[in-house]
Amino acid sequence: MSEGLKITIGQEGDGLLISFEGLIDEDSNFSELDGKIKGKVIFDFEKVSLINSCGIREWVNFLESVDKDSVLVYRNCRQIIIEQINMVHGFIREGATVESFYAPYYCEDCDKEFKMHLKVSDVKGLSAPAVKCPDCGSDEMEFDAIEEQYFQFIK
Numbered sequence: 001m002s003e004g005l006k007i008t009i010g011q012e013g014d015g016l017l018i019s020f021e022g023l024i025d026e027d028s029n030f031s032e033l034d035g036k037i038k039g040k041v042i043f044d045f046e047k048v049s050l051i052n053s054c055g056i057r058e059w060v061n062f063l064e065s066v067d068k069d070s071v072l073v074y075r076n077c078r079q080i081i082i083e084q085i086n087m088v089h090g091f092i093r094e095g096a097t098v099e100s101f102y103a104p105y106y107c108e109d110c111d112k113e114f115k116m117h118l119k120v121s122d123v124k125g126l127s128a129p130a131v132k133c134p135d136c137g138s139d140e141m142e143f144d145a146i147e148e149q150y151f152q153f154i155k
Contacts, residue, residue, distance in 0.1 A: 007032060015040030015073075021047035026054030030062035037066045042099075046076035051084060060090040072096035079104060079115060085153045098153055104144035107133040113144060126151045 004023035007030070011017060018033065018041060051059070066072070074092060077085070082101050084091045092098070102115040110133055122129045128143035128151075143150075 004028065009033075009036065012042060015042055015071075017042045017044060019044040019047065022049060024048060024051040024055035024059060026052070026058065028055050028058045030058065033062070034065065037070050040071045040073070041066075042073045042075050044075045045078055045081045048078055048081060051080055056084055056088055056091065060088065063090065063093055066093075074098045075100050076117070077101035082150065082153060086149065092153070103128065103150065105131060105141045106144040107136065107138055107141050109133065109138045109140065110135045114141070116141075120154055123151055123154055126154065 004025055005028045006021040008019040008021070009016065010019070016036065016039065020043070072093065072095070074081070074085070074096065077098055077100070079102055082098075082103075085098070098120055100117060100119045103118050105114045105116050105128075106112070107114065112133075112135060114134060116131050116134075118129065118131075126147055128147050130139065131141050132139055133141050
């Protein structure tokens with residue numbers, strides 16, 4: 001396993017919880033997960049700080065080895081993960097779901113950008129939900145991406 005990626009394996013209810021921390025890059029090795037991915041599996045990307053093109057290749061290759069009957073759930077997907085899901089065929093395989101993710105918002109009152117944690121169920125008709133600014137409480141935060149493109153993964 002790469003010093004850049006830490007993988008933690010645990011249980012959550014009737015499923016396996018696999019949390020990633022750090023960099024997913026050319027040195028990332030998912031072999032410690034071989035044979036462990038069965039049934040319901042939740043991939044938690046909360047602490048992923050970067051994924052590069054070689055890391056994307058490693059991830060897609062790893063997914064190809066996962067049991068086809070497994071139920072895969074993506075949780076706490078950082079913006080970099082959502083962008084890969086939207087652009088790279090095979091980054092999320094057919095039948096897998098995204099449970100929660102981060103989305104870019106901007107508060108004009110604070111002049112700050114925020115990554116707001118959302119659930120897929122919060123998004124209606126590919127429109128960004130209204131959220132309050134965590135700093136000033138303003139209801140006027142703007143979604144800071146093109147909704148139709150960013151929320152492609154929900155279709």
